[in-house]
Amino acid sequence: MEKPRKSVRRKGRGVTIDEVATLAGVSPMTVSRVMNNQGKVRDTTRERVLQAVRELDYTPNLAASSLAAAQHTRIALVYNNPSGAYLREMLVGLLRVASRTSIQLVIDYWEHTDADAERKAARAMAGKVDGVILPPPVCESHAAVGEFVRAGIPVVAIAAGRSSDEISCVRIDDLRAGKELADYLITRGHTRIGFIKGRPDLSASARRYEGFQTAMFEAGLPIDASLVQQGDYTYRSGLKTGEKILAHKRPPTAIIASNDDMAAAVVSVAHRRGLDVPRDLSVVGFDDSSSATTVWPELTTIHQPIASMANAAIDVLLRTIRRKDRSTRVLVDQVVPHRLVVRGSVGAPGKSG
Template sequence: MDKPKPKKSGRRKSRAVTIDEVAALAGVSPMTVSRVVNNHGKVRDSTRERVLEAVRELDYTPNLAASSLAAAQHTRIALIYTNPSGAYLRELLVGVLRVVSRTAIQLVVEYWDGFDAEAERKAARALAQKVDGVILPPPLCESKTAVAELVRAHVPVVAIASGHFSEEISCVRIDDFRAAKEIAEHLIGQGHTRIGFIKGRPDLSASTRRFEGFKAALRDAGLDFDAALVQPGDYTYRAGLKAAEKLLGQRRPPTAIIASNDDMAAAAISVAHRRGLEVPRDLSVSGFDDTSAATTVWPEVTTIHQPIASMANTAIDVLLRGIRRKDRSTRVLVDHVVPHRLIVRESVAPLPQRR
């Protein structure tokens, strides 16, 4: 008797998805897929949406261009970090290690936590002597001292997750304003009109853009902005605890909270539970980034998916192109805006009519 054939998995695990497979699923040419993924050239909105849907369905990560792979031989790239979110850092390292494991790139990892401007200047000057390119994730992506020193040494630099395009270095980022506006609109669409907001680090433009997107959603919905419903944060769990306590301790607390990252959203859920509130029945909570912090709490967090690992992949691609250029006296800067998406989970529910 023949044994039944095993069922095929819906997702390929043995090899990477190719651009041709994405093109076939979307019904477009590989060139069109390349234009959408790399944000180059004009593509119709309907076509762009089809391509992005195929990218999400197949979990496609763009491979480095063949020309860039050639530049990877014996190349040393530095990743400098001081990010307070361990979940964010893990996602970033996954993306970087995924690339270096299949190329000849040598990865140099440096930890610059607690450096003042002079320490950053000295560290950047020393680093420029031993690497070919540098990746700067937040918050160092907007360190004027480090950037100035590396640019002066003609070392290609790519910032990840900066809130705006820099005139000094290349950037790989999402549209933080639009993303925050979308998640605020989602809560408003669920009937919430009294929404708390926990801000990110004040020295990062991405934090500012997320706050601006939140306010724009309120304005477009005809809702008044209430400064009492806004609390500072710095992307750490501890900051989220403090901010949520202040928001939920008010005489008229918010019915929903938007935290500027998943760590602070997880903290807000913890505070709600401690106060005897049920999420999402009594309080809806949303985060930002879609890191592991969003799915290791109960209930799992509605958030904005920022493709951090894929952004790291793209950042290395941009770096290798810059390293390959023989003329370093003139800089070619790239502003690569990658698509984000709203991930709806169990932490958000419609506002009960009794409110």
């Protein structure tokens, strides 16, 4: 009687990348980077992976490489933005493109603000993703950006106020947009205009205020420093700064807020003080987020195409990740068009009582 043959596993055919990763004590993505010679991997880690490959006689499935490249591309969105409306717009754009490109979208919230914590978080994330999208304020973190760059992880900043020599950017021209807002109010006859700044640590905030200053200077109009207040992009800061400006003995006839959340708060303060918008006070915002159309009257604002910018950021990342030559970094500074959206929150100062 013939003895039954033992089942023998054929090396190199049944072995998966997950088994190699388990044996080497790393992630499947790290194994993929070693096998494709992509990204930065420590020499000791690379040797562990190659040793596991030799022990298991692992051979990559080249026939499935194209599909795997798409399915195993992990892109992270790291956020710490106080504006829920802004974040919703960005997620819409990211989820839309993720659903049709087979990428895996990782969303991570960082509540820490010190450099060491951000550096550690970036270092931990670098070993798990292929690319990173950084909206404000995280895009201004030198600690996080530096860590990702050292790890060889492509990064795209969304809505940074300026270009970068370290990472790619998708942004609008904030200075020009800020100037257009002020110019519009000036053409409507406003000469005494208040301004609520965004976060002081963000370049986009500074650029929007510079645009306001430029418009006022070109029009020969003075800027009353007491009508310029520091906000932080939150609705609450809009309430606080709006109260300060409108309590002035000579309040302005118009207020520019650096985002729609703060502008909506100013409208609320005006109503509480018995002022009519826009008859007694004109208010404009920035971003054209959902906050702009959930107040009455709806806000005149700058439309920043946040969802489209998120879409463009993923496109930049995918083209970077899938480049065959990764020995040199190619940075993209994509300035997308914005537009002034005129709604009902602006009137002529002559109508005020």
